[in-house]
Amino acid sequence: ATNPDDVAAINGLFAALGAPVLPGWIASGGDPCGEAWQGIICNVSDIISITVNAANLQGELGDNLAKFTSIRGIDFSNNLIGGSIPSNLPVTLQHFFLSANQFTGSIPESLGTLSFLNDMSLNDNLLSGELPDVFQNLVGLINLDISSNNLSGTLPPSMENLSTLTTLRVQNNQLSGTLDVLQVLPLQDLNIENNLFSGPIPEKLLSIPKFLHEGNQFNSTTDNSTTTAPSLSPSLSPTKPAPTQPFSKAPPSPTERNRGKAADGPSASEGSSSKNSEGQNSSHTKRIVLIAFAGVLSFVILVLAILLLLPKCARRRREHANRVFKPHQVGADRGTRENALESGPPVLPPPARSEKDEREPFKKAGEEPKVLHDLERLRRPAHILRQESQDIDFSMLMPPPPPPPPPPPPPPLAEKVTVMPPPPLAEKVTVMPIVSPERPFKKPSPKTRLPVTSVKHYSIASLQQYTESFSQENLLGSGMLGSVYRARLPNGKLLAVKKLDKRASEQQQDYEFIELVNSIDGIRHANIVELVGYCAEHDQRLLVYEYCSNGTLQDGLHSDDEFKKQLSWNMRISMALGAARALEYLHEVCEPPIIHRNFKAANVLLDDDLSVLVSDCGLAPLISSGSVSQLSGQLLAAYGYGAPEFDSGIYTWQSDIYSFGVVMLELLTGRMSYDRDRTRGEQFLVRWAIPQLHDIDALGKMVDPSLNGKYPAKSLSHFADIISRCVQSEPEFRPLMSEVVQDLLDMIRRERHGSGEPITD
Numbered sequence: 168a169t170n171p172d173d174v175a176a177i178n179g180l181f182a183a184l185g186a187p188v189l190p191g192w193i194a195s196g197g198d199p200c201g202e203a204w205q206g207i208i209c210n211v212s213d214i215i216s217i218t219v220n221a222a223n224l225q226g227e228l229g230d231n232l233a234k235f236t237s238i239r240g241i242d243f244s245n246n247l248i249g250g251s252i253p254s255n256l257p258v259t260l261q262h263f264f265l266s267a268n269q270f271t272g273s274i275p276e277s278l279g280t281l282s283f284l285n286d287m288s289l290n291d292n293l294l295s296g297e298l299p300d301v302f303q304n305l306v307g308l309i310n311l312d313i314s315s316n317n318l319s320g321t322l323p324p325s326m327e328n329l330s331t332l333t334t335l336r337v338q339n340n341q342l343s344g345t346l347d348v349l350q351v352l353p354l355q356d357l358n359i360e361n362n363l364f365s366g367p368i369p370e371k372l373l374s375i376p377k378f379l380h381e382g383n384q385f386n387s388t389t390d391n392s393t394t395t396a397p398s399l400s401p402s403l404s405p406t407k408p409a410p411t412q413p414f415s416k417a418p419p420s421p422t423e424r425n426r427g428k429a430a431d432g433p434s435a436s437e438g439s440s441s442k443n444s445e446g447q448n449s450s451h452t453k454r455i456v457l458i459a460f461a462g463v464l465s466f467v468i469l470v471l472a473i474l475l476l477l478p479k480c481a482r483r484r485r486e487h488a489n490r491v492f493k494p495h496q497v498g499a500d501r502g503t504r505e506n507a508l509e510s511g512p513p514v515l516p517p518p519a520r521s522e523k524d525e526r527e528p529f530k531k532a533g534e535e536p537k538v539l540h541d542l543e544r545l546r547r548p549a550h551i552l553r554q555e556s557q558d559i560d561f562s563m564l565m566p567p568p569p570p571p572p573p574p575p576p577p578p579p580l581a582e583k584v585t586v587m588p589p590p591p592l593a594e595k596v597t598v599m600p601i602v603s604p605e606r607p608f609k610k611p612s613p614k615t616r617l618p619v620t621s622v623k624h625y626s627i628a629s630l631q632q633y634t635e636s637f638s639q640e641n642l643l644g645s646g647m648l649g650s651v652y653r654a655r656l657p658n659g660k661l662l663a664v665k666k667l668d669k670r671a672s673e674q675q676q677d678y679e680f681i682e683l684v685n686s687i688d689g690i691r692h693a694n695i696v697e698l699v700g701y702c703a704e705h706d707q708r709l710l711v712y713e714y715c716s717n718g719t720l721q722d723g724l725h726s727d728d729e730f731k732k733q734l735s736w737n738m739r740i741s742m743a744l745g746a747a748r749a750l751e752y753l754h755e756v757c758e759p760p761i762i763h764r765n766f767k768a769a770n771v772l773l774d775d776d777l778s779v780l781v782s783d784c785g786l787a788p789l790i791s792s793g794s795v796s797q798l799s800g801q802l803l804a805a806y807g808y809g810a811p812e813f814d815s816g817i818y819t820w821q822s823d824i825y826s827f828g829v830v831m832l833e834l835l836t837g838r839m840s841y842d843r844d845r846t847r848g849e850q851f852l853v854r855w856a857i858p859q860l861h862d863i864d865a866l867g868k869m870v871d872p873s874l875n876g877k878y879p880a881k882s883l884s885h886f887a888d889i890i891s892r893c894v895q896s897e898p899e900f901r902p903l904m905s906e907v908v909q910d911l912l913d914m915i916r917r918e919r920h921g922s923g924e925p926i927t928d
């Protein structure tokens with residue numbers, strides 16, 4: 168049963184919100200953790216997260232939030248909640264999103280008590296007053312968005328303690344004073360547009376990769392409104408850059424106009440902004456005085472007109488956004504959400520690495536010579552890149568809205584994909600998300616210049632030639648993003664060309680695609696399929712990868728009995744290790760962490776010597792956008808790879824680990840993750856296997872018969888133990904991938920030691 172304090176808190180919240188129609192929610196009592204309460208996530212009996220986006224919520228938050236005992240995430244973005252932000256907030260909060268509501272009043276002082284806070288978005292509300300000087304303890308704050316409110320005053324001195332702040336959005340307020348306090352922060356993305364900031368821009372801020380500062384009153388200026396650091400490295404972003412600049416296209420404020428013109432040189436504004444001197448100089452002739460006076464007067468009228476019009480524009484946008492959400496439709500509007508939730512994989516990054524985990528990508532290569540028959544590959548250059556020009560990607564941090572309900576539409580995929588029945592896992596989800604075609608807040612600002620890329624560009628003509636016009640003979644398979652073709656270069660070398668479907672690529676603008684290409688190119692690991700080029704021509708987008716000659720683990724295990732028989736126990740352990748290393752790299756080495764989001768045996772490819780190469784890494788931005796997102800959720804769940812939290816719309820790095828556990832289970836049992844030809848109780852591999860994993864006798868019966876009993880019993884039970892930790896239903900209890908790697912290595916060492924038999928492949 169749910170913690171009674173949490174029940175009381177959520178009952179109170181429900182009442183304060185005006186008893187909205189939210190499936191499961193009731194005004195008194197209930198068991199939110201045991202029943203299917205919309206948007207509630209629990210850890211055992213404690214509520215740890217509430218996500219209700221774009222659900223037309225009204226009313227207020229009241230004083231209920233502080234009553235939650237263990238809450239980590241609150242997301243009420245894109246609703247109509249009013250009143251003030253509660254003066255008492257739960258100190259356990261890590262992710263706090265209230266953007267695009269109708270909150271009034273000031274930001275409460277209690278913000279200072281949130282020492283675990285990582286991300287907060289209060290943008291697009293009606294907040295006013297000064298920022299409280301309470302940032303001393305918010306040393307874990309990474310993303311802060313308070314843009315598009317009516318906040319005034321200066322940036323408080325305690326902000327200099329925000330030692331992990333990488334993204335700060337304060338645009339479209341009336342903040343004033345200097346920016347000095349920001350210069351000590353590790354900002355990568357700063358937007359201060361349309362405020363009243365003055366003084367010179369501190370030199371240090373000019374090197375921030377993404378810095379938007381137009382529409383202020385700086386006395387020293389740079390030519391461009393966007394300052395870009397000269398040495399941009401390609402981003403390793405796991406998500407597409409979320410175009411979260413809701414008001415970047417709004418009419419410029421009067422201050423912006425003044426400043427803009429002043430910076431533009433001898434324009435009308437220069438005349439008007441220097442009206443005093445003009446008045447003095449024009450004392451020579453009445454005629455000039457009159458002209459100047461008329462000029463000043465018309466400018467003042469113009470400014471007043473803009474001032475009157477501006478709030479209306481902003482409000483209309485908000486109203487427009489709200490109109491899209493029909494009453495009582497609960498769930499998220501992926502297209503209209505204010506923060507970047509819509510655009511990326513909804514992931515929680517892995518916890519901060521311990522010192523032991525802080526290591527070079529391939530540090531362990533030399534330590535395990537026997538196991539790693541792919542040592543050579545490990546010497547490939549790897550680089551870890553920092554995020555370059557990202558908008559705040561809150562989707563990285565908070566659960567998304569509930570996924571679409573079953574049943575999945577018949578996926579218009581190619582032969583290999585069988586349409587599965589609706590996954591029982593998804594039955595709890597009862598409300599359709601609203602997908603708005605209008606995306607009023609999220610329109611990306613068009614970029615005229617494409618990002619630079621060092622990735623090789625292939626012309627469509629050349630790829631056509633190499634794939635024999637994308638012939639059926641060269642079709643390797645198809646997935647939700649498109650089809651993959653074998654390409655043969657004139658020198659005989661083989662490549663795999665992924666031709667993205669319109670459905671997958673139309674969500675992205677050209678520059679976003681190039682940024683995606685750059686980020687995939689930054690992913691280099693011995694166990695990850697390498698991107699070797701791309702093509703973006705005539706509305707066609709293609710990704711060119713190294714070719715893996717031995718197909719997928721899915722095919723190897725489930726379509727080819729002969730091949731499967733050759734897969735010895737040791738080879739299976741090595742394969743698990745290779746895949747684990749790939750995920751460890753993505754989760755714990757890449758910065759920011761990359762969530763695979765589609766880990767499964769079909770994305771574990773095998774090269775000539777049966778080394779594992781994980782494919783589709785870095786494609787989460789494509790998977791999580793638009794219609795593909797719904798499809799991907801349905802498919803992952805339908806095929807038995809989807810972690811239970813997926814049911815509530817959450818996809819985290821821990822969900823990857825669950826999927827990895829399923830693949831390990833396939834290696835152990837030789838069974839498919841979902842097999843509709845089996846009896847009901849055995850169709851979903853995990854459900855069938857979990858109760859038996861700790862029973863030695865049962866385990867012996869579960870093992871793949873193709874192994875012919877050739878496996879060490881101890882090794883088998885260790886393997887099963889790792890699996891059962893990975894597929895735990897509580898994401899928090901699943902191990903880090905680095906722990907899995909260590910466990911597999913320990914297992915191999917023990918085995919080698921005990922049997923004298925090396926595990927080399």
Ligand SMILES: Nc1ncnc2c1ncn2[C@@H]1O[C@H](COP(=O)(O)OP(=O)(O)OP(=O)(O)O)[C@@H](O)[C@H]1O
Pocket residue numbers: 643644645646647648649650651663665696712713714715716718719765769770772782783
């Ligand atoms: N680099 C590669 N080398 C060889 N074959 C590949 C390569 N990449 C993909 N393939 C083949 O193409 C097939 C389709 O791949 P794709 O990634 O499009 O789909 P999927 O991963 O099976 O499904 P989905 O993308 O829907 O999850 C794979 O099953 C595999 O057989």
